[in-house]
Amino acid sequence: MQTHIVPVGFDYDRLIAPLVREQLDVDRVILLEGAVGSEANVEYSRNLAEKLEKDYQNLLGAETERFVVADVYDYDEAFEQAFELINAELDAGSEVWVNVSAMPRTVSFAFATAAHSIMVEREGDRDRIHTYYTVPEKYLETELAEELRKQIDMLEDMRTGEDVDERVDERLETARDLLAEFDERGTTIGAKEIDGSHIVELPVASFSNVKPFEEVILFTLGEHGEFESVSELAQQLARDMGEEYTDSFRSKVIYNVDRLGPGGKGYIEQEDHGKSYRTTLSRIGQLWVRAHSAEDRERREPDLT
Template structure:
């Protein structure tokens, strides 16, 4: 059984064609639609999602649901959403049959496939990083998690540009003719001139800049940093360290962090306990798993979560924890 998680952008064929051609056994599809961008772009993507919903059901017999991604440029939110979705789908059929009979055989294990072809890059990278993080955390399930990409047979941008050039040449010929002749044919000469000018300008931009223009400001920057996931699992006491940093934000020293942890665990703050915290902070730091940042501050080190550490805490915030 397979669930395919498909962030929807402006592509149709790459979302469904490879699954049909390679005869994938798809029984469930989650289509994620972005809601940020121009009205035209959002509507175009929504139309693609509608068509995909129908065709996944009609051509592959897959149960298909459509969900919203509020901000396709919010990497952290996309990571958290991907983490929750992938885990939920892995666990969907993992227990006994739904009739409540505990003796029933477990349902067939579900595989989760994440399509990385479409949507803005922050979403694609966030879903790929989340998938790889879960592979590390759920070693027994790593063979059930897949990320995939499909290359297009051809790109339409260059063909559209060639057609636009042919249209420009036609408009140029018409514009060179007499206004009287155009008027007799029922064509407004000013309209021909306007279309020729706009077409020429658009082609000039395409030739100079390619398929995109400018750099969009997102938040307070034009750059979205994409953090690299740690490829090591997190041990129980390390989890407690991370959640404590997530709750308090920053500690002026590791000793201050250790005192807080001892208080939360109702343990005596001893040199041995402090050494245990230092050891785990080192394992989680820049030279280890990369979840913690340490900045030298006088004779101590100011300690806080790194970007990937904050993502880890955010993704695991609702977990039931029993940490000793």
């Protein structure tokens, strides 16, 4: 069972297009509506939520629930709500996906941080919690701003007595089209595909420091990409470090790989195949290696004791 928690701001496409295009099996959607701001803002967001509710049901067959966030600028309250919602869905047996593309950043960050915290607390459920973002194909605000500039130019010409009849018709038609698109789809249009997916999943970071020998393992995985077994990884490490490949050295590698794996710091992924575990970097492991330069690697001396 898959539940999507979706904060509704002033977007439409980014909140539903990824689920349709990725053909995800969505069973349940929780729509978060803000109740703070101008009357026009609240009404606009509510209208989008109503449209999304219908389309989630019609296009995806998903059960939909609307949930009000009383103050979208109260980070602490939003975090508490997120924590309760995500835990409740996990306890009900659902895989939880949190979309952080819309709504004020306080809510998006609160829900992302809550999801991160729960991943740390519930190690066994890490693979059932996902936080993701969708990139729009274009921002409608820029087109609205450009149209306003053109209308200002036209009005200035009218004031100086120039004939602007044709431009009035053009500006009127464009303004109507833009407003219709804004009312229908919000402030962004479309959902852009990035690296073969419309969903950019945000990885969870570890709260533990990486030890020197663990660093060597991560750099080695970053350099070679994948090893068919931990033994193969240990052999490569022994060669790189000029160490003798012994049972003791292999055990040390196994121990540190376990600490870096899904049940530990989360920097390494392992896939069971036969009697071995195919070992590679997780998404956050790839980011860690990318963020640490070759100069860092050369400077740090691993503690092999």
